[in-house]
Amino acid sequence: MCAAPLLPLEDALRILAAAFPPPATPEIRADRDDPALDLSSMDGAALRSQDGAAPRRVLGTLFAGDDPAAFRVEPGTCVRIMTGAALPPGADAVVPVEDLVQGPQGLTPAAPPLPGAHVRPRGSQARKGDLLLPPGAPAGAGHTGLLAQVGLPTPPLARLRVGIVPTGDEITAHPAPHQIRDSNGPMLEALAHALGAEVRRLPPLPDRPEAVRDFLLGLGDLQILLTSGGVSAGDKDHLPRVLEAMGARILFHRIRLKPGKPMLTALLDGRVILGLPGNPVSSYMNALLFLPVAMAGLQGRRAPDPWKEGRLAAAVPNPGDRPLLHPCRREGRDLHPLPSQGSADLVRLAQADAFAWVPEGGMGAGPTRYLDTL
Amino acid sequence: MCAAPLLPLEDALRILAAAFPPPATPEIRADRDDPALDLSSMDGAALRSQDGAAPRRVLGTLFAGDDPAAFRVEPGTCVRIMTGAALPPGADAVVPVEDLVQGPQGLTPAAPPLPGAHVRPRGSQARKGDLLLPPGAPAGAGHTGLLAQVGLPTPPLARLRVGIVPTGDEITAHPAPHQIRDSNGPMLEALAHALGAEVRRLPPLPDRPEAVRDFLLGLGDLQILLTSGGVSAGDKDHLPRVLEAMGARILFHRIRLKPGKPMLTALLDGRVILGLPGNPVSSYMNALLFLPVAMAGLQGRRAPDPWKEGRLAAAVPNPGDRPLLHPCRREGRDLHPLPSQGSADLVRLAQADAFAWVPEGGMGAGPTRYLDTL
Numbered sequence: 001m002c003a004a005p006l007l008p009l010e011d012a013l014r015i016l017a018a019a020f021p022p023p024a025t026p027e028i029r030a031d032r033d034d035p036a037l038d039l040s041s042m043d044g045a046a047l048r049s050q051d052g053a054a055p056r057r058v059l060g061t062l063f064a065g066d067d068p069a070a071f072r073v074e075p076g077t078c079v080r081i082m083t084g085a086a087l088p089p090g091a092d093a094v095v096p097v098e099d100l101v102q103g104p105q106g107l108t109p110a111a112p113p114l115p116g117a118h119v120r121p122r123g124s125q126a127r128k129g130d131l132l133l134p135p136g137a138p139a140g141a142g143h144t145g146l147l148a149q150v151g152l153p154t155p156p157l158a159r160l161r162v163g164i165v166p167t168g169d170e171i172t173a174h175p176a177p178h179q180i181r182d183s184n185g186p187m188l189e190a191l192a193h194a195l196g197a198e199v200r201r202l203p204p205l206p207d208r209p210e211a212v213r214d215f216l217l218g219l220g221d222l223q224i225l226l227t228s229g230g231v232s233a234g235d236k237d238h239l240p241r242v243l244e245a246m247g248a249r250i251l252f253h254r255i256r257l258k259p260g261k262p263m264l265t266a267l268l269d270g271r272v273i274l275g276l277p278g279n280p281v282s283s284y285m286n287a288l289l290f291l292p293v294a295m296a297g298l299q300g301r302r303a304p305d306p307w308k309e310g311r312l313a314a315a316v317p318n319p320g321d322r323p324l325l326h327p328c329r330r331e332g333r334d335l336h337p338l339p340s341q342g343s344a345d346l347v348r349l350a351q352a353d354a355f356a357w358v359p360e361g362g363m364g365a366g367p368t369r370y371l372d373t374l
Numbered sequence: 375m376c377a378a379p380l381l382p383l384e385d386a387l388r389i390l391a392a393a394f395p396p397p398a399t400p401e402i403r404a405d406r407d408d409p410a411l412d413l414s415s416m417d418g419a420a421l422r423s424q425d426g427a428a429p430r431r432v433l434g435t436l437f438a439g440d441d442p443a444a445f446r447v448e449p450g451t452c453v454r455i456m457t458g459a460a461l462p463p464g465a466d467a468v469v470p471v472e473d474l475v476q477g478p479q480g481l482t483p484a485a486p487p488l489p490g491a492h493v494r495p496r497g498s499q500a501r502k503g504d505l506l507l508p509p510g511a512p513a514g515a516g517h518t519g520l521l522a523q524v525g526l527p528t529p530p531l532a533r534l535r536v537g538i539v540p541t542g543d544e545i546t547a548h549p550a551p552h553q554i555r556d557s558n559g560p561m562l563e564a565l566a567h568a569l570g571a572e573v574r575r576l577p578p579l580p581d582r583p584e585a586v587r588d589f590l591l592g593l594g595d596l597q598i599l600l601t602s603g604g605v606s607a608g609d610k611d612h613l614p615r616v617l618e619a620m621g622a623r624i625l626f627h628r629i630r631l632k633p634g635k636p637m638l639t640a641l642l643d644g645r646v647i648l649g650l651p652g653n654p655v656s657s658y659m660n661a662l663l664f665l666p667v668a669m670a671g672l673q674g675r676r677a678p679d680p681w682k683e684g685r686l687a688a689a690v691p692n693p694g695d696r697p698l699l700h701p702c703r704r705e706g707r708d709l710h711p712l713p714s715q716g717s718a719d720l721v722r723l724a725q726a727d728a729f730a731w732v733p734e735g736g737m738g739a740g741p742t743r744y745l746d747t748l
Contacts, residue, residue, distance in 0.1 A: 028724075035718075036551040043608055063581070063610050064652075065544020067552050082608050084544070084652070086552040125715055132721045141568065141748055142723035145561030145654055149720050154560045157567045170439020170458065177410040178441050178460040186528045187519030193531045194515065194675075196570040207437070234417055234456050236437050278438075278458070280519055301568075302727055305746065309683040341499055344409075346523050347506045349516035350402075353676055372679065374515055 006256035006322065009289070013303075015251050016265055016293045019272075023300025025143060028133040031150045033123035037068065037086040042118040045100055045107050046091035047078035052112040055105035062088060078107055087119060094118035139300040159198035160295055163222040164188045165215065167205040167230035167239070168278060183346060184228040184283045188276070191287050192226065194374050195295060207236040216246060216268065223271060224294050226287060229278025232262040239275050240264055248273065258322040259343035260286045272298070279343035285325055285355065288374060307369045310335045310356065318362040327352035328370065335370055349373075380630035380696065383663070387677075389625050390639055390667045393646075397674025399517060402507040405524045407497035411442065411460040416492045419474055419481050420465035421452035426486035429479040436462060452481055461493060468492035513674040534669050536571035537596040538562045539589065541579040541604035541613070542652060557720060558602040558657045562650070565661050566600065568748050569669060581610040590620060590642065597645060598668050600661060603652025606636040613649050614638055622647065632696040633717030634660045646672070653717035659699055659729065662748060681743045684709050684730065692736040699745065701726035709744055723747075 007015075040046060040062075047056055056078035059071045064084030071079045073090030081087070081094060093113040101108045126132060132150070137143060144154045164185055171182045185201050192199045200222065205215055207230065219225060230239045231253075240253055248268040253275075255263045259282035264275030272294045276283040292304045310333040318324040327345075328335035330353035337356065340348040354370045381389075414420060414436075421430050430452035433445045438458030445453045447464030455461070455468060467487040475482045500506060506524070511517060518528045538559055545556045559575050566573045574596065579589055581604065593599060604613045605627075614627055622642040627649075629637045633656035638649030646668045650657040666678045684707040692698040701719075702709035704727035711730070714722040728744045 032551070036549075061609070063543065063608075065542060065553055067550070082610065083606075120718070125719065126721070133724055137724065140724070141561050141565035142658060142720065142726065144564040145557045145658065146720045146724040148560040149555060149557035149654075151555060154564070157563065157573065168439060169437065175410075176441070177406070179439055181523060181525060183519045183523035186522040187515050189531065190518040190528070191515035194570055196568055199531065232457075234437075235435070236456065280523075284516060284519065302747070305682075308679075308681075344494070345499065346516065346520045347500070350507055350511065350514070350520040352516065373676070 006254050006261065007252050009255055009257050009323070012252050012255045012263070012265070013289065013293060016290055017297060017303035019251055019267060020297030022136045023139050025133075025135060025137050025139050025300060026147075026152065027131065027135045028137075028146055028150060028152065030126040030128055030130045030132055032128050034125040035120055035122055038122050039120045040081045040083060040085050040087060040094045040118060041120050042094055042096040043082050044080075044094045044096040044118065045078040045109075046073060046081040046087050046094050047109070047113065048073055048075060048090060049093040049113045049115040049117065051075055053109050055103055055108040057106040059088075062086065092116065092119070138302045140302065159196060160223050160298055161200065161221055162192045162197035162224045162226065162291075163200050163202055163219065164192065164226045165202040165205055166228045166278075167207065167212070169207045169236075171204040183280055184276075184278070187280065187284060188226050188228065188287055191284065191374055192291060195292060197224070197295065205230070207238065209238040209242050212238045212242045213246065216242065216273075219269075219271060223298055224291070225271060225273050226276055226291065227273065228276045228283045231264045231275040231277060237262075243268065243273065243275075256322050257285075258318070258320055258324045260325075261322065263290070265290060277343075280346045281327075281340075281343040281349050284349055288371060306371050308372065309333070310354070310368065310370045312337065312356050312358070312363060312365055312368050315364040316356070316358045316362055318358045318360060321360055323360060324358040325355040325371065326358050328354050328356045330354040330370070330372070335368070380628050380635065381626050383629055383631050383697070386626050386629045386637070386639070387663065387667060390664055391671060391677035393625055393641060394671030396510045397513050399507075399509060399511050399513050399674060400526065401505065401509045402511075402520055402524060402526065404500040404502050404504045404506055406502050408499040409494055409496055412496050413494045414455045414457060414459050414461060414468045414492060415494050416468055416470040417456050418454075418468045418470040418492065419452040419483075420447060420455040420461050420468050421483075421487065422447055422449060422464060423467040423487045423489040423491065425449055427483050429477055429482040431480040436460065466490065466493070512676045514676065533570060533572035534597050534672055535574065535595055536566045536598045536600065536665075537574050537576055537593065538566065538600045538602075539576040539579055540602045540652075541581065541586070543581045543610075545578040557654055558650075558652070561654065561658060562600050562602065562661055565658065565748055566665060569666060571598070571665075571669065579604070581612065583612040583616050586612045586616045587620065590616065593643075593645060597672055598648065598665070599645060600648050600650055600665065602650045602657045605638045605649040605651060611636075617642065617647065617649075630696050631659075632692070632694055632698045634699075635696065637664070639664060651717075654720045655701075655714075655717040655723050658723055662745060680745050682746065683707070684728070684742065684744045686711065686730050686732070686737060686739055686742050689738040690730070690732045690736055692732045692734060695734055697734060698732040699729040700732050702728050702730045702744065704728040704744070704746070709742070
């Protein structure tokens with residue numbers, strides 16, 4: 001019905017990742033020398049290197065955070081020191097505990113220490129005012145830690161607001177034999193929640209273009225919308241046409257993947273619309289692939305890479321003209337194919353530890369990439 | 375100071391994963407035949423196969439969710455049908471749109487259809503009452519979808535309550551040169567939040583055993599506690615001794631990893647205590663490795679596998695006797711080592727896309743495994 005060539009999955013992932021502006025993170029400069037003093041990098045004794053292997057009387061102990069001015073190391077003395085503690089005035093080296101001998105005259109180094117041994121010198125990491133990270137660096141826990149270290153405000157712990165709406169007149173809470181329950185809604189809700197989103201599950205959308213349009217006009221403060229169904233090329237698949245008519249920027253529609261061909265991704269008024277196929281496994285698979293990319297894009301984090309390298313333990317046929325993601329039980333890196341009945345097979349999805357990549361034409365046992373389930 | 379052999383990282387990860395009971399998920403049985411009726415697996419026409427390639431008059435259209443009793447397919451007729459719709463009475467096969475020719479007498483199949491063609495027969499996935507999943511199967515989004523499909527209640531969307539407390543007298547909001555700000559607290563908070571936890575950041579703990587003990591007695595409804603610092607073998611490292619005195623079950627203490635050797639993991643009154651080292655990169659690294667395992671264990675999900683296979687693009691020395699996780703910029707699967715200054719180097723942590731595994735003795739350019747940062 002639609003002759004447009006299908007987009008390879010890697011292109012689709014790249015296009016979505018590229019749809020976001022660079023991270024809005026600030027420049028980070030050192031607010032003081034780092035470390036701010038000469039610090040010990042070992043538990044041991046702080047002493048004068050020029051006094052060689054002579055015994056030293058212990059003046060006391062310095063822990064990380066202690067003011068080193070409490071002591072002054074003179075010839076014949078030393079201070080016990082813990083990792084991270086600042087060197088007391090007079091000391092220029094640290095001898096680790098394991099190289100110290102306790103005797104009647106104090107502590108004796110096993111060998112003459114070198115100047116600066118086991119010392120992290122003041123400013124060796126950075127000088128006050130140094131540019132540590134330029135603006136626009138990816139956000140993340142490490143970035144937050146660095147902001148805190150130099151005394152800059154850390155970003156608020158926001159959760160992305162993700163809406164989930166199944167589409168289709170066949171969905172009902174108490175189904176007749178020709179109807180079905182909504183399994184995609186709870187499944188996608190669990191997936192998005194596990195990915196850290198604040199999820200709002202919305203009632204199923206009927207198969208009418210006006211209903212789809214009215215719904216899309218009332219998304220409120222949602223930042224990402226997951227729809228399931230209504231995105232293929234059938235007469236009741238209104239989402240692509242309605243989005244286009246509303247001026248959404250369609251990033252892509254229809255990808256070269258089984259299950260999941262009808263997948264659509266669009267930007268609408270700053271929101272990300274992930275139009276997932278209606279079949280449960282297709283819906284799950286595309287959410288697993290694209291939702292983390294959309295979330296990272298909106299949060300200024302690095303685009304995640306979902307692939308791992310494993311080994312298919314048995315042959316999997318794939319007569320179609322699209323690469324297949326096949327449910328597997330995983331043991332270490334060995335992927336044991338489950339007897340999937342296709343994109344409606346929620347049992348195999350629930351059993352799967354991973355989905356293995358099987359190229360067009362199928363493949364025998366051997367190395368391939370895979371996705372872990374969530 | 376401590377002669378006990380260090381635990382290899384893989385053993386530590388396995389021990390933590392094995393510390394949790396099996397998932398408390400219920401048995402799942404089919405509440406009806408699946409599918410409940412014969413369904414079309416294509417968009418096309420539902421018809422009688424025994425009438426061969428003769429033209430058929432179109433009676434109407436059936437969409438997924440339509441009641442198929444609206445039509446009866448007699449000789450010389452057919453019903454347009456969409457993927458997922460139930461076959462109308464009388465029809466036993468579906469011919470896909472692309473194999474149909476529209477003519478004056480209706481739709482003509484390009485070839486005589488076979489009985490059952492493009493039909494998902496009633497009960498072909500499961501029969502009513504069939505055991506779909508035994509109790510104790512791993513929880514997860516697919517499991518939730520299957521529960522919803524058969525009409526069972528889905529688990530609530532709970533977030534694990536994770537407390538974060540730095541330890542150490544050197545931590546203060548307005549540091550003198552021998553003091554430092556708390557960078558681990560905000561960093562670990564961001565990490566745990568990104569992993570989906572409900573995080574509570576607590577004020578730094580002073581280096582006194584009674585303070586540590588009182589704190590551990592007042593954990594309230596926290597399910598996981600991340601501490602940073604105070605877990606090594608120094609005089610002010612009270613956490614291991616206090617935990618032992620309180621009857622905690624120490625899962626392991628000290629692992630063969632750089633950075634991160636002092637890592638401690640314990641169970642205390644049903645809570646998981648992750649005693650992270652105090653250095654920022656050690657703290658981050660061990661949280662990245664162990665927190666997802668603890669969270670999955672408490673939630674009955676599969677233990678996550680953090681490793682990917684990549685290629686170190688340049689040699690990295692590692693003179694120590696522990697495997698090293700070295701910060702890298704990642705391009706595809708190529709890992710470019712950053713000039714790290716060790717476990718206090720938050721700049722390199724913030725810049726790193728990944729941490730590459732470098733065995734004892736170091737390695738040249740070549741294949742190795744790695745962790746993505748978060």
